Amino acid sequence: MTATVSIASIEKSFGAARTLKGVSVDIAAGEFLTLVGPSGCGKSTLLRILAGLIPQDGGSIRIDGAPVDHLPPRARDVSMVFQSYALYPHMSVRENIATPLKVRRLSSAARWPLVGRMVPGQSAARAAIAESVNQVAAQVEIEALLDRRPAQLSGGQRQRVALARAMVRQPRVFLMDEPLSNLDARLRVHMRGELSELHRRLGATFIYVTHDQVEAMTMSSRVALMMDGEIIQVATPSDIYANPVDVRVARFIGSPEINLVDARADTNGQVSIAGKATGFRAETVGALTVGLRPEVLAIDDGSSEIVIDSRLQRIERLGHDVLLHMRHDAGGKKNMTLRVSAADLEKLQANGRLNENVAIGARAGSALLFGADGKRLPGLQGAAPTELMNFAMGRRAVGA
Numbered sequence: 001m002t003a004t005v006s007i008a009s010i011e012k013s014f015g016a017a018r019t020l021k022g023v024s025v026d027i028a029a030g031e032f033l034t035l036v037g038p039s040g041c042g043k044s045t046l047l048r049i050l051a052g053l054i055p056q057d058g059g060s061i062r063i064d065g066a067p068v069d070h071l072p073p074r075a076r077d078v079s080m081v082f083q084s085y086a087l088y089p090h091m092s093v094r095e096n097i098a099t100p101l102k103v104r105r106l107s108s109a110a111r112w113p114l115v116g117r118m119v120p121g122q123s124a125a126r127a128a129i130a131e132s133v134n135q136v137a138a139q140v141e142i143e144a145l146l147d148r149r150p151a152q153l154s155g156g157q158r159q160r161v162a163l164a165r166a167m168v169r170q171p172r173v174f175l176m177d178e179p180l181s182n183l184d185a186r187l188r189v190h191m192r193g194e195l196s197e198l199h200r201r202l203g204a205t206f207i208y209v210t211h212d213q214v215e216a217m218t219m220s221s222r223v224a225l226m227m228d229g230e231i232i233q234v235a236t237p238s239d240i241y242a243n244p245v246d247v248r249v250a251r252f253i254g255s256p257e258i259n260l261v262d263a264r265a266d267t268n269g270q271v272s273i274a275g276k277a278t279g280f281r282a283e284t285v286g287a288l289t290v291g292l293r294p295e296v297l298a299i300d301d302g303s304s305e306i307v308i309d310s311r312l313q314r315i316e317r318l319g320h321d322v323l324l325h326m327r328h329d330a331g332g333k334k335n336m337t338l339r340v341s342a343a344d345l346e347k348l349q350a351n352g353r354l355n356e357n358v359a360i361g362a363r364a365g366s367a368l369l370f371g372a373d374g375k376r377l378p379g380l381q382g383a384a385p386t387e388l389m390n391f392a393m394g395r396r397a398v399g400a
C-alpha cells in the first residue's frame, strides 16, 4: 500500500503571520521524504494540513492524483504519528492499537465495551481486528506489552505502540511529526535504524518532520529543507550536503557547521580572502562567501590552493576523527572547525602548535561559493576537479 503525494502551492496564515508561503513538492510512491528546518519554519503546519487536521488557505493536496482537500482526516488514508504519541492513557496497549480499526470497522453500538458484544454480526469483525493487532504488535516487537497501560511503558515502548497504532490501518501514507524527539539520544539512534527498516518493509510513503538534520540525513530518500514558510531545496541527503543551493542550506546541513569566510572578487573576478589573492576567479564581482566543510580543510603542507592564517585554540577528540577549533581574522565567522584524522593531529602536536599561528588550507575545488544574496555561485575557475570534494564528502559519515 503506497501512494504519491502532490503538494501544490500551499498557503497558510495565522492572523497576520504568513506561515506557509506557497509550498510545493511532489513525493514519489514509497519515498521517505523528510521535511527539515529550524523551529517555527512551518513543518508541522504543513504536516497537519496533509493529515486534514487544519485547512489550508490556498493550494491543493493530491494523494495518488486525487484531490483530498475536501476530505476529513479519516477519509484520506493517511496515519499520523505525533511527537507526544497521543496514546489513550486509560486504555491498554491492545485497545490503543485496535481503536483506529474499531472506529472504521465496527458500528457505533458495537464499539461499546459491554453492549458491543451483544450486537449481532460483529464478532467476525472483532476477530479480524484482534488478528490485525497481533500482527502489527509482532512487527514492532511489543507482543509482551499488549495488556499494559501507556503509563507502564518506557518512552521507546510508547513510541512503538504509537507506530503500531499508525500501521494497523495499513495506510498508504505515514505522516510523522518529530516521533523520536522524546527519546534519549541512544534510543533515538536505535529507532532511526528501526524506522528506516520499517519503511523498507512496509513500502509505504513516509513524510517525516524533524528539526534534526542528522535524522533527516540518515533516514530519508530525499530531504526537503524548509525555512520561513518555504521549501528552499529538495534533494537526496548526499546531494543537499555536497550541492546546497543557498548558504542557509549549507549552514543547516552538516555537523559541525560549514565554515564561512568573507571574500571579494575584483572586476576581473579574481578572488581574494583577507586581502590576499587566491589565484582563482569567480563568476561574480564584489562580496562573496567561501564555504569550506570541516573535512576539506587541513593544516597547510604547502600544497593548499586556498590558505587561511589561523590560530589553533582547542582540540576535540572524537575517537577516529579530531576536531580542531581555530580562530582567524579573514572575515566572516571568526571561528573555523577542521575535521582531521588522529594521525594528522599527531603531526600537528609534534610541531607544538597549540595557541600558535597555523596556516590552514583547502583545495580550491572543495570550496562552495555563495553570492551576496546567499545564492550558490559556480565554483572557482581553474580549481581542482570537483571529484576531490566528492571524495572528501563520501569518506565521512554525514553528521557523524
Ligand SMILES: Nc1ncnc2c1ncn2[C@@H]1O[C@H](COP(=O)(O)OP(=O)(O)OP(=O)(O)O)[C@@H](O)[C@H]1O
Binding pocket: 014, 019, 037, 038, 039, 040, 041, 042, 043, 044, 045, 046, 210, 211
Ligand atoms: N494554531 C496556531 N495559531 C497561531 N499560530 C500558529 C498556530 N500553529 C502554528 N502557528 C505558528 O506558525 C509557525 C509555524 O509553526 P509550526 O509548528 O508549523 O513550526 P515547526 O517548523 O513545526 O516548528 P517546531 O519544530 O518548533 O515544531 C510558528 O510561528 C507558530 O507559532
